[in-house]
Amino acid sequence: MESRCAKLDQLDYFELLGLERTAAPGEIKKAFYKESRVYHPDRFFQLESKALKDQVNELYKRVTEAYYVLRDDTKRKKYLTDIAGPDRAQKLRFTDASESETKAAAKKEQEEQIGTHPKGRQFYAQAQKDLESGNPSAAERNLKMALTYEPSNARYKEALAEAQKQTADKSKGDSSFKIR
Incomplete structure (x- = not known):
């Protein structure tokens, strides 16, 4: 677990959940549930080491973040574009800036449509x-x-x-x- 936490900043969401980039929504959900059962902070309440507890919490947060991004088609599409580009290292996490870019792109796409109904x-x-x-x-x-x-x-x-x-x-x- 400690080695996985050490590599956390180098893993993209697919690697974190052990998925292919072409994973279907069902596979993403299944991988999330598997990982969240393994790394849920409640499983480690008895640990004395605060540093290790913090690592587990960080890992669990990242797993949850990965699921949150990958389950949303729009965010997953943007994320795939980001991690395939030259700035991969800076784009491994879906940030608030990425969120606002995605919303702006969705809004522009909606405005380009004649209507929604x-x-x-x-x-x-x-x-x-x-x-x-x-x-x-x-x-x-x-x-x-x-x-x-x-x-x-x-x-x-x-x-x-x-x-x-x-x-x-x-x-x-x-x-x-x-x-x-």
């Missing part, structure tokens, strides 16, 4: 077709429906404002035509 995306797509065919009032209705599924979607709100502007412009054009 399938029905919202469907209504948005129909609204786009309505706008292209010159029917802004139908687009407006579809965008309002899309917003019922995703009320905070900025893209839908912008498109709705544009459709409302086109509807207003069209009605002004129609009324000025009738007056003449």
Whole structure:
């Protein structure tokens, strides 16, 4: 155990749990439970050596950290990229900075999507077709429906404002035509 604790700073999460980098979620969970049973601090309460207890606690924390990162598909993907790069030694632990990078990447990916709800995306797509065919009032209705599924979607709100502007412009054009 002491030799394993000494190498702790050189092991990545896969090595720590004794897994291949292609391990399935079930294998990750199984390896975590195996390691956590072996190194759980409660098993070592009777030890007199505080230094050894601290090592066991550190090892257990690292095993738990490994499971926390590897069980999450997004974090595991980022972690695999990090440990495969030239800065491997600095990226062996998934830090708060890694966490914020992962969240920023996920947020960017979500923003690049048209929407998160399938029905919202469907209504948005129909609204786009309505706008292209010159029917802004139908687009407006579809965008309002899309917003019922995703009320905070900025893209839908912008498109709705544009459709409302086109509807207003069209009605002004129609009324000025009738007056003449």
